[in-house]
């Protein structure tokens with residue numbers, strides 16, 4: 001049991017450390033810590049194939065993870081802590097189990113996708129269902145992932161800011177690895193650590209194969225939210241899907257949708273009682289009725305998690321309801337439209353229709369790329385880092401240093417205006433401030 005520290009100190013240190021959700025969204029963690037909750041849930045599902053970060057961190061940093069969770073429970077007043085992991089993360093479970101205090105338990109998740117979608121994780125681990133377009137807090141739950149809570153532990157105990165990032169480099173690379181590097185290191189540098197690509201036509205994803213973002217510039221910096229660098233052949237079906245232009249997506253939907261409903265029958269959000277019916281949204285687009293924003297069915301596109309099941313697994317004729325939803329979401333958000341539908345009954349088949357990971361991996365042709373990517377320790381610092389001022393949801397941080405200043409690793413280099421959503425930024429290497437513009441601060445070693 002942790003004593004002698006107040007929720008106010010925890011909240012302040014988490015905010016000062018610049019912690020954001022390390023799983024990809026980049027939501028400032030202090031905002032979650034400033035709320036009141038009943039359950040604090042650690043999302044350790046890591047259900048995207050090929051990603052191997054949280055499952056290894058949970059094992060190697062078990063004590064920090066539990067402490068981070070305890071600090072989260074103190075800050076939010078949560079009486080119960082749950083660490084949700086898959087049974088296959090056996091060593092992590094064995095390491096954590098003897099360390100658990102009475103108010104924290106491990107929940108074993110089914111090995112399905114998308115068990116890591118926090119709405120689905122909450123349902124699986126607590127039985128509570130988050131209504132569509134609502135936050136987990138609406139059902140009394142706060143969720144953080146493993147790496148985020150380890151960062152919390154360091155921040156509260158040592159006032160250590162977030163300056164490093166652990167990520168997996170996997171797929172068609174010589175030596176798949178999971179490694180921790182200073183934020184601002186380039187993708188090119190971590191690809192070299194993994195021995196480089198093994199194919200002549202590599203395509204690069206930042207994040208998992210289902211929800212990661214295709215990018216082309218290996219000299220982009222690794223951020224607080226980067227989860228992985230995946231290398232796939234550029235003619236892989238997941239890459240072809242991402243490069244398909246929108247006109248072609250719409251044309252495909254119009255010409256070949258047979259309204260078989262499989263996309264809806266396998267949509268995880270729909271299964272747990274959200275309205276979201278992808279087949280009806282496709283139909284609305286096909287009949288040019290997607291601008292009827294008074295229609296709840298069409299507006300429910302706003303509640304799509306973009307998990308990709310409808311596109312990559314369900315649809316037998318290669319239509320992408322998800323891409324249509326993405327386009328509709330952008331349009332509705334620009335118009336300020338909101339979805340207000342209520343939670344419906346749970347589909348009695350929900351538990352049985354969640355997609356086994358093994359089946360997903362085979363269907364999307366990832367068997368040959370799903371390597372273990374063991375965690376390695378390196379004693380290395382880049383000679384230069386580029387640190388984006390916006391690595392989180394909110395406003396960019398404002399530089400508090402000038403070109404030519406000498407800074408040390410961990411020093412504050414950009415801060416937030418009081419009252420604005422966002423987190424401060426710290427130097428990830430020691431060196432001289434080489435450049436500052438509206439988007440980045442560049443530090444180079446002397």
Ligand code: SF4
Pocket residue numbers: 256257258259260261262263264278279282314315316317318319320321
């Ligand atoms: S699964 Fe494909 S064909 Fe079937 S309704 Fe959905 S989009 Fe149409």
Ligand code: SF4
Pocket residue numbers: 263266267268269270276278303304305306307308309310311321322325
């Ligand atoms: S991407 Fe498709 S399957 Fe996933 S939540 Fe959206 S509509 Fe449902």
